[in-house]
Amino acid sequence: MASKPAGRLQFIDFTRGLVMAIMAWDHVSGFWNQFHQGSEGVMGAMRPFMNTTWFLVRFVSHYCAPTFIFLAGTVLAISTIKREARGESQFDISGRIVIRGIVLLVAESLIVAPAFGTPWAYFGVIACIGLNFIIFSFARKLPNWLILALSLFIVFNHNFINLDFIPNDVAWGHYLRVILHEPNFEMRPWVGLYPILPWLGVMGMGWVFGSIISGYTPEQIRGLEGPLRKIGLASIGLFILVRGINGYGNLLPRQGWSLVDWLYVSKYPPSQAFLLWTLGGMCLFMSYALKHQDKSTFNTGVTGVLNQYGRVPLFFYLTHLWLYRLRLPGAPGMFYMPMVPTLALWVLGLYVLYELCKRYEILKRNHRGSVLQYI
Amino acid sequence: MGDKISRNTFIAILGIILVITAANQIMNPLAYEVVEEDTWWYNRAGVNFEGDAGMRFNYSTLGTGRLRYEEGYSFRVRYENETHLPNIAFAWDDIVPMNMSDAAYMSYNRSDVEAVYTFGDPVNESVHEHYMMYSEFDRISESGNRTGYVGYWNCTNSARTITVIVEHDIDGNRTDLFRIFNHTRATITDHYPGQRPRSEGSVKLPFDVNTLINVALMIMLTIGFSFTYMMEGFPNFAHTSYAGLGAMVSFILARFFNFNAYDTWPFAALVGGIFGVILYVGIVKRIRSHGGYQDITLTLTFIVIAQVLPYLYLIFNYWARYFGDVPAQGYYLGYYDFNYQGIPGIAIISTATCILLIIGLRYFLTQNKIGLSLRAVAENEPLAATIGINTDRAHYASWFISGALSALVGSIMTIHGGTRLGGTDDMIVNVMSGAIMGGVYNVYGAIIGGLFVSLSQVVLNKVFYELFGLAVMNWQGLFPMGFLVVALFIFPNGITGPGGIDKQRLINLWSRIKEMLGITQEGTAS
Numbered sequence: 027m028a029s030k031p032a033g034r035l036q037f038i039d040f041t042r043g044l045v046m047a048i049m050a051w052d053h054v055s056g057f058w059n060q061f062h063q064g065s066e067g068v069m070g071a072m073r074p075f076m077n078t079t080w081f082l083v084r085f086v087s088h089y090c091a092p093t094f095i096f097l098a099g100t101v102l103a104i105s106t107i108k109r110e111a112r113g114e115s116q117f118d119i120s121g122r123i124v125i126r127g128i129v130l131l132v133a134e135s136l137i138v139a140p141a142f143g144t145p146w147a148y149f150g151v152i153a154c155i156g157l158n159f160i161i162f163s164f165a166r167k168l169p170n171w172l173i174l175a176l177s178l179f180i181v182f183n184h185n186f187i188n189l190d191f192i193p194n195d196v197a198w199g200h201y202l203r204v205i206l207h208e209p210n211f212e213m214r215p216w217v218g219l220y221p222i223l224p225w226l227g228v229m230g231m232g233w234v235f236g237s238i239i240s241g242y243t244p245e246q247i248r249g250l251e252g253p254l255r256k257i258g259l260a261s262i263g264l265f266i267l268v269r270g271i272n273g274y275g276n277l278l279p280r281q282g283w284s285l286v287d288w289l290y291v292s293k294y295p296p297s298q299a300f301l302l303w304t305l306g307g308m309c310l311f312m313s314y315a316l317k318h319q320d321k322s323t324f325n326t327g328v329t330g331v332l333n334q335y336g337r338v339p340l341f342f343y344l345t346h347l348w349l350y351r352l353r354l355p356g357a358p359g360m361f362y363m364p365m366v367p368t369l370a371l372w373v374l375g376l377y378v379l380y381e382l383c384k385r386y387e388i389l390k391r392n393h394r395g396s397v398l399q400y401i
Numbered sequence: 402m403g404d405k406i407s408r409n410t411f412i413a414i415l416g417i418i419l420v421i422t423a424a425n426q427i428m429n430p431l432a433y434e435v436v437e438e439d440t441w442w443y444n445r446a447g448v449n450f451e452g453d454a455g456m457r458f459n460y461s462t463l464g465t466g467r468l469r470y471e472e473g474y475s476f477r478v479r480y481e482n483e484t485h486l487p488n489i490a491f492a493w494d495d496i497v498p499m500n501m502s503d504a505a506y507m508s509y510n511r512s513d514v515e516a517v518y519t520f521g522d523p524v525n526e527s528v529h530e531h532y533m534m535y536s537e538f539d540r541i542s543e544s545g546n547r548t549g550y551v552g553y554w555n556c557t558n559s560a561r562t563i564t565v566i567v568e569h570d571i572d573g574n575r576t577d578l579f580r581i582f583n584h585t586r587a588t589i590t591d592h593y594p595g596q597r598p599r600s601e602g603s604v605k606l607p608f609d610v611n612t613l614i615n616v617a618l619m620i621m622l623t624i625g626f627s628f629t630y631m632m633e634g635f636p637n638f639a640h641t642s643y644a645g646l647g648a649m650v651s652f653i654l655a656r657f658f659n660f661n662a663y664d665t666w667p668f669a670a671l672v673g674g675i676f677g678v679i680l681y682v683g684i685v686k687r688i689r690s691h692g693g694y695q696d697i698t699l700t701l702t703f704i705v706i707a708q709v710l711p712y713l714y715l716i717f718n719y720w721a722r723y724f725g726d727v728p729a730q731g732y733y734l735g736y737y738d739f740n741y742q743g744i745p746g747i748a749i750i751s752t753a754t755c756i757l758l759i760i761g762l763r764y765f766l767t768q769n770k771i772g773l774s775l776r777a778v779a780e781n782e783p784l785a786a787t788i789g790i791n792t793d794r795a796h797y798a799s800w801f802i803s804g805a806l807s808a809l810v811g812s813i814m815t816i817h818g819g820t821r822l823g824g825t826d827d828m829i830v831n832v833m834s835g836a837i838m839g840g841v842y843n844v845y846g847a848i849i850g851g852l853f854v855s856l857s858q859v860v861l862n863k864v865f866y867e868l869f870g871l872a873v874m875n876w877q878g879l880f881p882m883g884f885l886v887v888a889l890f891i892f893p894n895g896i897t898g899p900g901g902i903d904k905q906r907l908i909n910l911w912s913r914i915k916e917m918l919g920i921t922q923e924g925t926a927s
Contacts, residue, residue, distance in 0.1 A: 170406055171414060178418040186425050238405055274426050363712070 035104070035239075035247065036324070037315035038097055039336030044311055045093040046335045046342050047376060052087030054350040054372045058363045067277060067292030068209050068219070081286050083365070088293060091151050092304040093311070094339075095225050098155050099162070099232025100239075106166060107240040123163035129400040130156025133344060141347035149205050149218025152343065157205070157222050158229045170234050177230030181301060184224045185277065209294040219294045228301065248316060255313040261306025268299045275299050331380050334387070341386045342379060350375050501536050504553040504564045516542035533586065537579075539571065546571040550582040609859070610748040614817050616855045617755035618810050622828065623835040623851035624762065625806035630841040631779040632799040633685060635696040639707040640807055641828040645714050647673050647808025648732040648820045653717075655734050655815075662737035663750065666812050673808020677800035680706070685800075707829070732811075733819030747816045754813075758806070762844060771798050779842075830882065831858070838888035840895020849896055854884055 055062040061080045102123065109119050134153035135146050142148065165173065187207050193199035201216035207224070211217045239247065268275040269288050276299050277292035291300040318324050325333060335342050350371070363371070390398045406414075498504035501520045521537040535552025549568025567582040622641060629637040647669035654660040654668060684706075688698050739746040765772035771794065777785040778795040786792050814820045831854055839850020858880050888895070891907060 171410055174406060174411070175414045175418065178415060179421065182418055182422040183425055234406065274422075363715070367712070 034337075036319045036333060037247070037250075037312050038100065039333045040315035040319070040324075040329060041093060041308060041311045041336065042097050042339050043332030043334065043336030045090045045308070046339060046346075047332060048087055049090035049094075049343075050346045050350065050376060050379070051369075051372050052084065052090065053347060054375060055083060055365075055368055057351045058368045058371065059365060065219075065294060066290065067294035067297070068211070078284075078286055079365075081290070085289050088291075088300065089304050089307050089311075091220070091225075091293070092228055092296065092301060093308040094151060095155060095158070095228045096232035096235070096305060096308060098159075099229035099234075100236035102159065102162060102229075103166075103233045103236030104240045107237060120163040120166075123159050123166075126400050127156040127159035127163065130159065130340075133340075137344050138347060141351050145215030145217060147201065147215040147217065149201075149220060151220045152340075153218070154220035154222055154225050155229070158226050161222070161226060162229070162233065165230075166233070170237055173230050174234045177227040177234065180223060180227030180230070182298065184227065184295065185274075185297070187223065207295065221295055224295050228296075228305070231305075248320070251313050251316040254309045254316065258306045258309030258313060261302050261309060265299055265302035265306060268302060275302075331376070334380055334383050338383045338387050338390065341390075342383055345382055346375065346379055349378060498553050498564060501534070501538065501551060505538055505540065505551045505566060516540050516544075535582070535586075537575070538568075540568070548575065549578055552582070552586060610745055611817075612856070612859045614748050614751050614813075615859070616852055617751045618813060618817075619828075619831065619835055619855035620755055620848050620851035621758065621806045621810050622832045623839065623847040623854075624758075624844055625803040626832050626836045627839070627841050627844055627847035628799045628803040628806075630836065631843070632775070632796055633699065635699045635703070636833060637703050637803070638700065638829055639680075639703045639710060640803065641810075641832055642707045642710040643673050643676060643804050643807035644811030644814065644828070645710060645820065646676055647811030648815045649714055649717055649811075650808065651734060651812040651815045652732040655737065662734040662812075662816050663746075666754075666809060669812035670805040670809045673811075674801035674805035676808070677802075677804020678797050680804070681796055681800040686796075731819050732815045734815040735817070735819060738816050745817075747813065751813050751817065754809075759848060762802075766844065771795065775799055830885075831855070834882075834884040834888065836895075838884055838892065838895060840892070840897040842895070843897055846895045846897035850888075853896075857884065 052062075052064075056064065059080075062084060063080065064084060106119055106123070109122075130152050134148070134150055134156065138150055138152050139146050139148040142150070144150070168176075184207065189203045189207055192203050192206075194203060197213065197216055200213045201218075204210060204216060204218040205221060207221045209219045209221055239250070242250075269280050269291075272280045275297060277295070277297035278290060280287050280290075289303075291297055291303065293300055296304075315324075315329075318329070323329070501523060502518050505518050506514075506516075517540070519539045519541075523534050523536040525532070525534050533552050533554030535550055537550050538548070540547040540549075547568045548571050549566060551564065551566040551568075553564040555563075565582070565586050567578055569578065622644070626637060626640045629635075629640065650669040650672045651662055651665035654665040655662050684702060685699060688695055688702065741749060766776055767773070774785065774790045774792075775795040775798055777788075777790055778792050779799075782792055785795070811820060832851075835850035835852075835854035836847050837850070838853055839848065840846030861880050890910075
């Protein structure tokens with residue numbers, strides 16, 4: 027008897043939950059730690075980090091955006107294939123993806139941007155995923171080999187894109203360049219950090235991965251553990267090679283031999299080195315989850331909590347920002363805490379978020395057809 | 402969709418893309434170029450000038466609430482969320498501008514010699530002992546007409562001249578500009594102004610005045626600590642944290658209400674005392690009413706309070722920075738101090754205060770009705786209650802005195818060297834050592850213990866420094882621990898406690914040492 031296709035893919039939930047917990051640390055640290063820095067890439071070679079510790083607590087969060095976007099593509103492919111299998115019309119499927127994309131764009135502007143204290147037009151990771159969803163509502167018609175080829179082409183070659191033909195001194199031109207390929211904060215409110223072009227490639231790869239595994243049986247899914255581990259290790263090996271050669275693939279060249287020199291890579295926009303490290307790490311996380319997901323303890327304890335986050339990622343994202351950025355009434359800015367109390371706040375917040383996510387999942391399950399399906 | 406990709410197809414696609422990438426690399430220069438910044442960025446806490454190598458200075462990007470620091474000669478910052486994008490420039494220079502025009506020219510990085518400046522009437526004023534001159538100006542230049550405010554002053558701390566300029570395009574709102582100018586100069590003049598110059602007085606004290614002040618502070622703190630221990634039977638780990646509260650009160654009154662720092666002491670003590678009573682009513686009394694292992698619960702609770710209080714001070718600090726233009730990383734009011742014949746005023750006043758307090762406490766505990774009831778409750782509370790003593794009042798009194806003394810110490814510390822946020826917490830080990838050494842069951846023991854610990858620490862610091870060099874200073878935090886060990890060994894109940902010095906234990910110790918060294922009865926090594 028042929029095996030049934032796998033149900034909910036726990037290794038995806040786990041990986042997504044894990045990077046979200048890490049991302050929550052990045053954000054809570056950004057809100058409360060004076061020395062927490064970021065903007066790797068847009069700041070040029072200038073390193074804002076006070077020491078290696080502060081660098082590493084930021085660096086660890088690099089996994090988040092690539093994993094998010096890759097898995098967004100994966101889950102989009104899986105859900106689209108399921109809908110097709112259920113006989114939903116192509117128009118409905120595309121319409122649903124477009125609506126989801128618009129919801130994300132609106133959420134970025136109304137919920138995420140104010141949480142970060144950025145202008146309403148800030149083009150962040152949620153907006154980037156939203157716009158890429160809209161693109162995929164059409165691009166999904168392309169054959170997988172072409173999506174893969176285009177995605178790889180974008181990831182490997184986006185550094186060569188020259189948008190100088192678009193005027194940069196007028197708002198529309200500047201914003202277009204920000205959205206397409208040039209992250210910066212120079213002309214408020216037309217600012218952004220996640221241009222769609224490089225990330226479209228990442229999402230495309232995720233889409234192809236999703237469409238490949240969508241019909242897999244549980245055994246086949248389990249069999250991905252080894253290949254994913256090998257790909258992950260190979261990817262990290264390539265990262266070392268690319269950083270070692272210190273040529274193409276490094277938007278921020280390695281300036282020396284220290285740990286920070288090796289790891290200080292451009293995230294805005296993502297360099298090849300950055301993607302090799304982060305997507306390689308993501309493969310290892312997924313491999314780990316596949317190895318352990320059949321154990322009875324996988325859905326309890328810490329892994330259970332991470333799985334829970336991964337099942338309601340957008341809710342987690344939108345909630346955690348406002349939970350962690352709690353401010354004093356009437357306060358225009360922020361005050362700072364040392365790292366250890368911030369870690370305590372992070373853990374406390376993760377517990378609160380776990381409880382909220384649990385309740386939200388039940389709510390969502392009880393109102394399947396409602397607007398909650400988009401969050 | 403849903404079509405699968407074979408391994409060979411994947412490898413073929415990857416290979417083609419890599420070839421295209423390689424070709425692209427050979428044929429096209431990169432569109433992205435990394436632009437190296439001229440300045441080196443670094444981050445340090447606090448808004449203060451540092452006069453060491455490299456002429457470090459910093460600025461606060463007020464709009465975002467974040468602090469950034471740069472090293473350099475002169476630089477410009479753009480305010481990100483201002484409509485008219487005003488620019489601000491600081492210059493820190495050995496060269497004193499000759500006039501407003503010169504200051505403006507320097508602030509524009511000495512660029513555009515053709516620019517024409519028009520200045521309003523210069524205003525003279527003093528901000529935190531910095532005598533500054535500023536004026537509004539218009540700048541007509543081919544690169545664009547600008548308007549703004551420029552001011553310069555001599556920094557009394559760094560002995561350099563600072564120029565600050567805030568400007569934007571000519572159509573901007575001048576009121577807004579002045580607000581930013583005002584905020585900016587307040588921010589950058591609010592570095593620690595430093596001690597007033599000491600007069601070369603004729604009085605040469607035979608000891609270090611800092612030791613004198615530290616002894617006075619330690620005695621006051623140990624008295625307060627002992628009060629709580631006597632009355633409640635648990636060590637109040639948050640005791641020295643109240644000192645931060647006193648420092649904060651003094652800081653508020655001095656910086657926001659122009660009080661003299663010395664005048665703030667009674668207020669600080671009052672607030673500290675009230676805070677102590679609140680802790681008693683809100684925490685101690687409630688926990689006591691529940692039964693169980695109260696002393697352990699209370700001890701742990703007060704450890705938590707000791708952790709929390711510094712963050713409350715941080716919140717104040719944050720508000721002070723935003724609403725009062727006072728970036729308080731710590732509390733320092735040393736510039737209010739005076740000196741008499743070369744002796745810092747704080748040494749004289751704090752010592753006198755300590756002596757008066759000891760005399761007053763002696764009178765209070767021996768002559769005053771509340772003081773007597775306090776002692777009775779400390780001895781035996783149930784018995785005191787049966788003879789009609791208002792035990793609650795005694796508790797209130799002890800917590801008030803304890804809180805007031807600690808807050809007073811914090812207030813004194815703002816003048817004597819300043820306190821950093823949460824810095825007073827570090828003193829708890831010393832205070833406990835002093836209290837235990839003196840005997841936690843009476844106030845006189847606290848006085849003796851405080852005196853002994855603070856003096857010994859100074860002496861030991863010097864002895865160890867002479868013996869082992871500077872590196873030993875890293876270990877000076879261990880000294881109070883050493884006192885604790887010695888105290889518990891030799892005076893298990895404190896110097897003034899029941900039994901005083903445990904002679905038998907000393908004899909036993911000496912015997913064991915002799916045994917280890919092989920010294921015979923006759924005093925010769927066997």
